[in-house]
Amino acid sequence: MADQEQAVLKKLRVEPGEKIRLRDRNPRDKSLFGDEQETKAATAALAKDIDTLQDRLYAEGARALLVILQGTDTSGKDGTIRSVFNATGPLGVSVHAFGPPSRLELEHDYLWRVHAAAPRRGTIGIFNRSHYEDVLIGKVHKLAPEKVVEQRYDQINAFEKMLAENGTTILKFMLHISKDEQKERLQERLDDPAKHWKFNPGDLEDREHWDEYQDAYEIMLNRCSTKWAPWHIIPADRKWVRNAAIATIVKATLEEMDPQYPEVSWKPGDFKIT
Template identity: 45%
Template structure:
């Protein structure tokens, strides 16, 4: 098979294809969950992802050594849409020395004793680093809303607080990418069945998943409010078709790679005297060869 970098449609832009339009009202019902983009099927998409992941690793190395910029990747999705798989196959391939994943679960008592962004801010990336949020601060305008954990007067104020929080991160030099993995009701149920049929995945089973399916319309409305109120040029949302796992992986890899390329991290300038370093190396090498004789 030829190099997939050379036979994709040059007019196809993954960011433009999946980034929502600023100021528009998103209807998830109108967005395809089974898109294949510019690919000629699964093998083509996986080959592209393999190359994109290699490029991401190299760009992340440059950003880590530059130690000036940082990247925050936010993942939100219904259950079984593939956040864990995406992290394992794509995002988790970055060097863990400069990249860490944070799975945000139900807040504990200490976290509840602080403002809702307290636990989030502590996990944002330092200069040179990448943070991946598996669920995020958006749970505090999604789950708490649909499950009536806090009153509307509380959660509706959080949209502005989230926007201010993300503006602060951008001001510090953090690029933000937010992904919603868009899975159909039918595909989600099929994946629940696969979990039920596979004993190694029984730990993922939760009766609450079916309760969430009963509230799918309410969650959809909550997400659509998030997309409208918390999307900007500097902190964009991308809606990723996720019924086909290989396309989910390829499109996110493409967007992360393109973003890192735009950030254009540079290797640090060299302070050492290279001629002197070469002289020292040649001396040590000569001595080592002499001792072998």
């Protein structure tokens, strides 16, 4: 693994058992990367590398990569997907956005709909929000009794371990933005008529619970960063830093997976096409 990749992982990955404090992480940090324009160009190159590696993953057809994106409103989940995965395109990459559960989904356990959306072998699946909402909004807004939420951390770890043991590599990214940055981004949605449809008055209510959400994120990061499904805390106030960090980690991970073109059981000379 290249030095830069190691530096990014060392700084952003939450090691299993490590106790992090979210307030110690600076959402505006850009120290991992150099010049903005050069970094953007490097990210575009990484996106192409990811495309090539995804081709091999597809050809191999045996394993999957699951990318989980979490973060408060306006933290840039959609923008990340565009920047890191548009070069790969919709062939072999699927995005699943988790909103409030439907009535049918509520009639099952909270992991039911998540499991159903797990990526097929050979593909990259992206979760825009995920089962972690059940220990975030679920905890902050007390959508389930405390004891029930408490059990979920271990349940999630076990669920993700099962996925990993069955061929799905998992990467989890928390897009960490500051309260000031969110204010700016929400204000933009109010100021720009083309962005009005993105503004949801309910986001303001969630903003009032900012500190509780930060606490819930911190618990989640400390309890659910595992060897088989590590969390990364991404400084996301600067979009170019966010994109560069995630592209670096995704590319390094696919490279470690090292998918192989499958052996074929025939020789080209076996066939004559008439």
